[in-house]
Amino acid sequence: MSIISVRAALEGKLNGITPALSTAWENVPFTPVSGTAYQAAYVLPADPANPTMGTGHYREQGLFQVSLFYPLQVGTSTAATRAEAIRTAFKRGTTMTSGSIKVIVTDTPHIGQGRVDGDRWMVPVGIKWKAEVFV
Secondary structure, three states, rough: OOHHHHHHHHHHHHHHOOOOOOOOOOOOOOOOOOOOEEEEEEEEEOOOOOOOOOOOOOOHEEEEEEEEEEOOOOHHHHHHHHHHHHHHOOOOOOOEEEOEEEEEEOOOOOOOOEEEOOEEEEEEEEEEEEEEEEE
């Protein structure tokens, strides 16, 4: 259940950023509206870490990838403003809780280089996270 809780915590935090932006969630139907912006969110788990010997404790870790999609030919500032809002919401040390799992942002989110993706300008934002799990 730990990855389910991690996903709920990360997606809930993203969903709370204002102004709201349509979001393409994983494995959920989504059709972008022509000429409008949206974001796509992906929880990318890495190998769990085992910081102690024995059973009962491990660390989930990974990347929460948010890809921002904005119409072409309107400049980069609107997408950059949203990327900065995500960086602020998920600043290093931010802790989110879902169930008994606490998810912690381990590093300042990385805003990647924008590029053309089909009929949109896409800017990736990567958020590194960890969650200590005690079973």
